[in-house]
Structure formats: C-alpha cells, structure tokens
Amino acid sequence: MSHTRRLQLKTVPMIVISIILGPIGNVFLGKAMKSVESFNSARVSDLVSIASEVLKSGYLWLGIGCLLGFFIVHMLLLTWADYSYVQPATSLSYLSISVLSYLVLGERISPLRWIGVMVICLGVFLVGRTPPSTTGDTHLA
Amino acid sequence: MLEIILFFFIVVAGTGGELCVSRAMKSIGEVHGFSPKSILNFILQSLRLPWMWLGIAMMSLGFFSLLAILSFQEVSFVVPVSALSYAAGAFGAKAFLGERISRNRWVGIAVVCLGVTIVWWSRK
Numbered sequence: 001m002s003h004t005r006r007l008q009l010k011t012v013p014m015i016v017i018s019i020i021l022g023p024i025g026n027v028f029l030g031k032a033m034k035s036v037e038s039f040n041s042a043r044v045s046d047l048v049s050i051a052s053e054v055l056k057s058g059y060l061w062l063g064i065g066c067l068l069g070f071f072i073v074h075m076l077l078l079t080w081a082d083y084s085y086v087q088p089a090t091s092l093s094y095l096s097i098s099v100l101s102y103l104v105l106g107e108r109i110s111p112l113r114w115i116g117v118m119v120i121c122l123g124v125f126l127v128g129r130t131p132p133s134t135t136g137d138t139h140l141a
Numbered sequence: 142m143l144e145i146i147l148f149f150f151i152v153v154a155g156t157g158g159e160l161c162v163s164r165a166m167k168s169i170g171e172v173h174g175f176s177p178k179s180i181l182n183f184i185l186q187s188l189r190l191p192w193m194w195l196g197i198a199m200m201s202l203g204f205f206s207l208l209a210i211l212s213f214q215e216v217s218f219v220v221p222v223s224a225l226s227y228a229a230g231a232f233g234a235k236a237f238l239g240e241r242i243s244r245n246r247w248v249g250i251a252v253v254c255l256g257v258t259i260v261w262w263s264r265k
Contacts, residue, residue, distance in 0.1 A: 026216055027216060029208060029211055030211050030216035033211035033212040034211070034212070036212060039143070039209040039213060072180070072184070076172055076175075076180075078163045078167070079167070079171050079172045079183075080171040080172070082240050083163040083230065083234045083238060083240065084230065084231050084246060094221045094224065094256075097216065097220045101215065101216045101217035102217070105215075105217075107215045107216065109217050112262055113217065113218070113221075113260055113263035115259055116221060116261075117221060117256065117260065119253075119255055119259055120221060120224060120252075120253050120257065122256070123249045123250065123256060126248055126249030126252055127245075127246055130243055130245050130246045130249070
C-alpha cells in the first residue's frame with residue numbers, strides 16, 4: 001500500500017469525526033451565548049456579570065467539551081497531514097453547522113447563505129483531491 | 142465595527158494559533174497508536190512545547206472573540222465567515238511551515254473564500 005493511500009485511510013475517518021464534533025460544539029456555544037445579554041450593546045462594566053452568567057451555562061461547558069474533543073482529533077491529524085490540507089478539509093463542517101443551526105437553533109438560513117455554504121463545500125472537494133502531505137518527512141527539527 | 146474587530150481576532154489569532162500548534166505537532170512527528178496511553182503520552186509531550194502554549198494563547202483569544210460575536214450574530218453566519226482563515230492559513234503554512242501548496246489546492250482555497258464572500262452577502 002502506498003504511503004499516500006495509507007495516510008488517506010486514517011485521515012478520512014478522523015476528518016469525519018472532527019466535522020461532527022466541531023459543529024455540535026459551536027451550536028452549544030451559540031445556545032449558551034444567546035441566553036445572555038449581547039456584547040454588542042453591553043457596557044464595559046456589564047462584561048463581568050455577563051461572563052459570570054455565561055460560565056454558569058451548561059451549554060457552554062458541553063460546547064467546550066465537544067470543541068476540546070475536536071481539538072485533540074485535529075492535533076492528531078496535524079502530526080501526519082499538512083495544515084493546508086487539514087484546515088480546508090474539515091471545512092465540510094460548514095454544511096453540518098448550517099443544518100444544525102437550522103434544526104437545533106431554529107435559525108432561518110436564506111437561499112444565498114445555503115449557496116455560499118455549498119460553494120465552500122465545492123472548495124473542500126477540490127482541496128481533498130490533493131495529497132495530504134507535501135513535505136515528505138513530516139518531522140520538523 | 143465591533144463585529145469587524147471580533148472577526149479579525151477570530152481569523153488572525155485563530156489561524157496564528159493553529160499554525161503554532163501545527164508547528165508543535167510536526168516536531169512530535171506522526172502518531173501511530175491510538176490507545177489511551179499513547180494519546181495521553183502524545184498530549185503530555187505536546188504540552189512541553191513552547192509553540193503549543195503560544196498556539197493555545199492565540200487560539201484562546203480567537204475563542205473568546207467567537208463567544209462575544211455569538212451573543213449577537215447567528216451561528217450559521219459567524220462560523221462560515223470565520224473560514225476567511227483559509228486564505229490566511231495557506232499563506233501562513235507556506236511561509237511558516239514550509240508547506241508546498243499546489244495550484245489545485247490554491248484553486249480549492251479560492252473557491253472556499255468565494256463561498257465565504259457569498260455567506261457574507263447573506264448578512265442580516
């Protein structure tokens with residue numbers, strides 16, 4: 001089995017895990033942040049009370065837990081695959097985040113936004129057809 | 142204006158942090174085993190690297206900016222727009238990590254950025 005083929009066999013399942021965990025984490029964070037006062041209209045003196053309110057939200061910690069899992073998977077991927085391959089490939093998560101935002105958060109997503117997300121996925125497809133590692137020896141001194 | 146500043150931190154600090162983490166990961170080398178013990182060893186090994194801590198600090202700045210913007214913008218808008226980091230990431234990976242980015246990969250990244258632009262137009 002070629003080196004590139006072997007890398008792809010373990011890279012693809014890890015990318016699938018990361019495109020599920022990351023969006024779920026972001027949806028939980030969105031749910032937590034929507035339950036507090038907007039930072040956009042808040043005064044500096046309100047920031048401490050907003051922060052303490054956010055820290056009490058269970059959704060925040062669920063989101064952080066999912067994103068931590070996503071981060072570990074992402075780090076493992078980066079030990080063998082190029083950053084410029086992993087980063088765009090995991091952007092398939094933009095499709096899942098749109099679906100989850102619609103289903104879980106009830107966000108109304110315009111056709112233009114769906115088109116934008118589809119174009120992002122097309123970009124991901126193009127990136128996914130390039131070899132995962134271009135530097136050969138992945139071990140930096 | 143606050144929105145632009147927060148997106149700047151999400152993109153620049155987030156991407157810079159990922160590049161630092163990537164640098165740390167490449168110095169560890171390819172991980173072969175996925176047992177809990179080898180993953181724990183891998184985490185402990187990575188926490189001893191200064192690049193890892195610099196990366197964590199920058200990513201934290203990006204994370205708090207993300208939290209702040211999520212308090213007044215939709216998740217389905219914020220997360221796709223933060224994909225602007227792809228262009229920054231590609232330039233950074235080439236300059237900082239010495240990765241060779243093929244023409245096909247540049248084309249893919251350009252299409253991702255076009256998608257981000259369309260999502261920006263859908264801003265409410």
